[in-house]
Amino acid sequence: MTDAMIPFESLEDPYWGDHPEIYEFEVMLRSFIYGELRGIRYHQDLADFLERNPTIAFTLGFKPDFGPENEYPALNVFQTPKTPHQTTITRCANKRFLAQAERFITDVADRVEAYCRRHTHLVEMHELWSETDDTNPGESEEKLDPDGLTKEQIRRLVNELMRHVCPNISFQRGVSKQIRKNLFLEVIAHCGLTNSSVYGGGDVFDIYLCPEEEELPHGRTFFDHMEGIALEEMLEMFDAAVESMVGGAKDIGLYDRPVDLAIDVTTVKYTGIGKSFSFQTLADPDSDEWSKRERSEAKAAIEEWELEPIVGEDPADIKHANFDNLEKRAAARRVKDCVRWVNGTKDQDEEIAYGFQFAAAAFAEHTCPMIYGVKPINNRTGDELAGHVRQFVERAQDLVVVDTVYMDAAYGRCSEVHNLFHYGHGFRTGDRFDVEYVTKVPERSRGRREVLEERYKIEHRFEDGKTALSIKRNYGFGDQHSGTGNAHTTLVAVKKWSVDTVADKVTDRVVFATNHQGEDPVELMRFINGYRDRWVIENGFKEVKKFLAETRSSSEKPRLFYFLFAVLLFNVWMLIDRVAKKRLGMEFAGEPIIKFEVFVAAVANFMRPVD
Template sequence: MREISSATKNVGGTRHKANHQQRSNLIKKTWDLVQKVVIPNLKLKTHHNCKYSYNDFFKLLTFAGINNGCAEGSANNLNFLSDEECPNGDTLLYHLKKFTTIELLESYEKITDQIISMAKNRGLLNGPVDCAIDFTDELYYGDRKDPMVVGTKPQKGTSKAFRFATITIIEDECRLTIRALPVGKDTPKHEVVADLVKYTQERIEIGVLCVDRGFYSVDVFTTLNNLGVKYLIPAVQNPKNVREMRGLYPPQILPITIKSVSSDNKSVTANLVMVLDIDMEKRGFVTNMDLDRKRTRQLSKLYSKRWGIETSYRVKKDFRPKTTSKNYIIRLFYFLFSVALYNLWELVNVILALVEKIDPKTPVIAAKLFGTIIFRAFDLNGIDPPPYCGQ
């Protein structure tokens, strides 16, 4: 990482142009990281006599991602720009379709676990960290009855999407996405939350979990209580909460009972907390944390960290190829591929910030530049068939 740091001083800056040796060092160290983390854990099902190597396929995937292009168009551009022939879009998609959902999730779990381990080896994630859970939708224009298609808010000519749930660290020092899951139309939210939280608890300690109003339910709160997780969520403006908040002047803490809107008569107790935000506006939060009035003043600042997960979704798109494919495996592969590259980018920037003793809020390497470096690494490192080819 110190070698990467030395190279990026000029590569990522605006005042100087990196020399050939610095660029070579940066590419080599990035390539070492990709070889260690990605390639062994994401094995394409190519035959031993396949014309193209892993490098060829991943080079095309990375090129498509950083240019937000589709497989076919990206392949055409690469074949025009490169001296080496690369697979066409149909060939790439043919091999990606061989995966199953379980295989993809297991592969990316291995990649993420290795990244978490590398972060811990450098002194990160050894204490409680605040996290956030949220959904993100990839718009879909096919049949609503296709596998894993869910309804979404009408936008850009469709009300259909593929949905994914993630849990992401929202600390400024480290914003790794710990887990990503596909979500079907009939998947209960509390089951998604339980899966994400349990998986995360096996790897790191959760400080406070921030979620938006979409997760406001008795089942979700009960699940988090049972898992021993502290949560923070904006109060839903239902008639009961509005009545309770109307008579409170911040900072105030009021124990409340939240009842299920269904007919099962479930309920859960929590604290309704009234605070003033930075604009001196009243805001209500629901939490299971034990608070005194002094600590309530930190809740708005704590919840504002949840925007870190929105930022992570935006950056992931810088690594994601575009597709109109109706095949769900292609959609899932592209999403998880972007999560893996995002986590690698985040890890490199976090470690560089530690090495250089600089503010981790500003990335040393921009996402697009990091994607370009990975593409260049694939481009320069051989065309022989890899040793991991399936039979």
């Protein structure tokens, strides 16, 4: 591979100009070809292989970790080559290797394989994982019992599937070499699985799981290290782990057909200073009606976020920022902006119950639900929500073939979101997805009321005793006077799933928006009913929160990291269950045969470092 002639004049590196300190394009390309020939399929496996094989890394062109390369090559064995982290390899594949380079890599591998077959040579084209425990390679896997997996079998499955996660989550940067690799990851996994903090849960880990000669870092060290990881880097590590999981899922026959997507927003409860008090405590922070803690937190928040102008004002006015005085209005608006990514929950009235909010996207597949995308929400502007949808759909298209996109009502109110999808009239521009979508229309939407009451032009009207369907096509967003705007959709009113018979066409029905162009009303209703698959992500959120490590931190970085890691643990649980079902010859869908409590015990008790 080192001496092979490569036509670099035909391959472009668009990343080099803005990032001149990155690894050489030629070295990365030769490494990818080498990995393809060796059958190293996943980016984290290639990173681990290069790190474990310094001689091969030097031969491929990687430089020593410190100082210039020795002029005597034989002395390089005393140095360690600086090899790329998995996120660097993924970034190279996504941003440096254009279509020509990707085709070149696969073409070389195909030609070499064909040559070897013609000349009866052997080449390692497929390195498959062993189904035995890596820590005991001589031990054979006993036959799986469909009536109940043994603890040892589950542990082996856990160790096998955690290989998708651990190599992609790096805590090694800037950490003292005296701290064992993956110790941070093991402790946080333990805390997530036991819903404890790095303080209390860390103490339990130190007593029961940490080797006697090993000293566990202080809990504050964990937070300091998470604060040192850039937000973009956290999301890149998460994307890399998900990409590896999707590859593992495809290996057992999952996602082999077009996949539906579910996009939703979830809230993680926040109880830190500035968010656990009410509008009433802000209005009268010295009242004897409040507990000592409520008074203390209200006064601390008033001082920290400069809320003095609204102290003593009416709680309702504070909630709605209903002030003519600009200073008071600005202070009222700061109440929800004082912590990044924290927003008020929709089911609260006069109380300020705030939480960290995340947009998330999942494969809405009952065969194996998987949350593949996460973005923190700073505020719910149309531009921000539309940006999340665009990134989620594009990311999914890189991983699977996308069928239909189902979105929560938060997205149904934004013309910017509807405008991302081709509606079916006129030419489709390149910035619009040629994908069908369904989103629920919010309760207070003007268009929702128009369709339910069948105002203006309704193409299909509700017929008692037949279909409880009303359809308004070519509905325009934007200009409330003309009814037209920069986005168009079809509004469809259907019977609520919780209602047997429609007695009132307004209260017993719900409205959806879609770009589906079906002319048959009954077929359109069947298409809308597919929205129920979106509940896959709702159920997923409930399970993900079982994996959240506990924290009262107001910092967004630990909050994001904990949520991302909880999602990865949920995905591993789903994938492990499907791998077990595959080996047992069972159907993928249905209740997990590896129950949540069993999975938690397996990971918490048998978490092993991945070197």
